[in-house]
Amino acid sequence: MLMKYLFAKNEEIPPGTATLFFSFSSIVWFIIGTGLGSFNAAKLAFPDWVTGMEYFAFGKMRQVHVMAVIFGWISMAFAAAMMYITPALGNTKLWSEKLALWSCLNWNIGLAVGLVLLWMGMTSGREYSDFIYPIDLIILFGVLIPVSLNVWMTIAKRRTQGIYTTNWFFAGSIFMLMIVLLVGNLPEYFHLTGLTEAYLTWWNAHNILGLWITPVAAAIAYYTIPKITGNPLYSHRIGHLHFWSIVIFYSTPAAHHLMSAPLPEWLKSFASVEGVLILVPAIAFVSNILLTLQGKWNMFVENIEVRFTVTGVLLAIPLNMQGGFQQTRSINWYIHGTGWIVAHAHLALLGFSTFIEVAAVYYGLQMIMKRKLYSLALANFHFWMLLIGFSIYWISMTIAGLIQGAGKIYEVPYIDIVIAEHPYMIARWFGGTLVFLGNCVWLYNMYMTAREGTVVPQGRMVHELAYER
């Protein structure tokens, strides 16, 4: 079907087709990413699991997992959301459905090639920007610029006077992501080394989270909650506070990832204050969404999309409390280089943002296909697999991180730390595997929704019919 539409005239492509492809692609990448994560975690839990083969070594597999979930699952789910939310908010159609389909194709091919090359050992060696630069250029020119163009042109051609909060974030974040990727990969283009390379690497990594994943996930929640609950967004004004505090306070604290590096100390002081001030957008966002829910908290229990979204929003509270304070000198001294950081990264990506994106994909697919979810029971099962699996992962890795921190500070022999944290490595693997299995169920549920979901009558919304048979 994709091939049919790739060469069709734009007007002949049904609206929402790109969302459909982006959504299913993102779910498949989520399964691949979490499957790789589960495999890697098994290597830490059971050291004799798949040994002696270079291609299955942890060092190679780990970065494939990270890049698959960030650029396959998370970013592609964002694209899916952008492709249906941006036009919906402007009472218009997507500027070019055809361009979006080509972007989706390029994205899948580029990512697959990039991950295979990573697997073969062709890497820039820099975390979160591991792809070699030709792949970066494919992603930039074949994916990001076309997707941005679609978002910006759809907003420009909107049929409204105002621009809703979600679209500010979409348009701004995708612009900032391009800058981040261009600047963040400079060490590779110009062979920069040493501190410059270290700083730019972490500037890139920090801002992929801060200027892309965090704001776009928040933007989706700004759409999902008012749309499904029917409540007005609590405050347009707080939306402004949120947007500008993200731009100002999230773009600057990259040096807090390098608190023990020989960077100028004033830069660390600057970054550390800004790091705590990340709480400003977080407070604005969480308060705006939770206040929007006034009088509709029953939907947290009754509606699967609201439940996923609000869980993500609630997870933003511990996420930002950790993020704000763990980078200060005294706390960073203890937890730097331990599993605590791994737990925190998963709280951001698998907790906060994933729960919000899953809701967007559930809602978007039902809206585009005009079909009711095949099985609400399976969706509930998916929710609990994700929440329980994530919680086990997060808690076990946080404990493992504290053990490692204590071991580091008190100079406990490394092998003793490995033995002490072994039970938590098994728990980590178990939690991650639950997430993986839950996602397989999700794919089945969405596939069956496409094939056999009840058709939603004209003029009705999918969430209105969730409990009707």
Next chain:
Amino acid sequence: MAWRFDNPLRTLTDDASNKVAMEIWEAESLGGITENNNRLPQPVVYLLVLTIVSAFLITFPLWGQRPTAAIYEEFVAMMDSPEVQGLATDEEKMSYMVQKAKETGSKYATPHINHPITMDDLRVLRPQIEALKTQDVVLDDYTVVGDKIVLANFEGNLRADGTQVRQQPWWDQGYTIDIFYVIYFCLAVMIVVKRLPPYTVQPRHGNERILSDAEMAELSGQRRVA
């Protein structure tokens, strides 16, 4: 969108423009979504102020400072003395030296508590501290990193003899930039928010619709005129 400055904490936009903005706000449907114009709840404002104050307090360079070579200089001078040598265990020797430094009014009494050291570690550092003393350098410019003493990574003012101060300040230029940032941010966001209709005016929902091209042209024309 004319400006007014007579009551800047209420609104920075003239009444006619605010009226048009509210008409648009109430009339048009943004994909079926509506927005309110509520202010930030007061407890949340206090939380934000607390966050900003905490950000500066908790990240002072003072917290988490590395030990300098200078804070162990007194111990090195004392460790061969008969009083110290007469004590039975290393723990007793160390405890005696910390107490002695405190009684003699050492300016490093607090760093001694923050950066305790064992006799074994002191023996490792001793030759390095003694070597630095022969070079007539400022020991405060050197930090202890593990079992090594290295020139600290700070770049302060130049001294008269041309050497550079390498000591961690309690306040540094990073904080000055932060203060600029926070002030600039607060001002910018206040201007943006105060250009909106005042929060006492709330849009009435229920009549939003997809506007026709003619309606949009009319409303945007009104906005320009206003």
